[in-house]
Amino acid sequence: MECADPGGALPLPPPLSLPLSLPLSLSLPLSPPLPLPLSLLLTLSLSLLLTASGCDSLLESSDATATDTPGGVTLASLHDRYLKNCANCHAPGAPGRTDATERTLDFSSVETTRTSLAGKASGLSGNQEACNGVSFLGASYETSLLAAVLDYDVRMSFTAGDGCDADAISDMTVRSGPPPGGFLADLAAWIDAGAR
């Protein structure tokens, strides 16, 4: 594992701060010095932290695209963690698809998910008919039909078009099972960041 020094961007290695901080705290009685055991403890836990994270993750932490950083949530991770299950019914020729299934959604790949989520509901009948023409993604999580079919609180306060509200919106977690922990928060972060 290479660990190039990116021009001093890394924090000072802890061993340097120990010899510095000790004489300082001893020679300056005016500034309240940390008790010796505490400063040792701090130094120790800092070096433990640095060792545990390794220099790779230190260098990459700023441009993380990973799943649990709200700003860095990707559609690929949302699809992989949960939305791909929806393709059991929402995909061309899907085994669970019927005449009543929403007609345009296609969760088979990340790209079809992205494209179809940019559209509007269609082909809904019966109770759900009022949601035809409503965008899957609104300006925010709370105004997104996609969120309303997964999140009880959003569904209860949702209203769009001509009567597309809690009475007309189905709970898709009944069909696909509940989303994994943290999923809805990440979905909210993704939508609220512009759904890119």
Ligand code: HEC
């Ligand atoms: C077992 C089949 C099935 C699965 C799995 C399924 N859906 Fe649906 N979905 C339907 C049907 C059928 C409808 C049409 C409305 C109805 O009958 O409830 C629908 C409608 C919708 C709608 C339109 C809004 C509405 O309530 O009518 C959205 C959005 C939606 N589904 C998203 C999803 C998402 C996201 C998942 C995965 C978490 C999913 N669905 C999983 C069958 C399914």
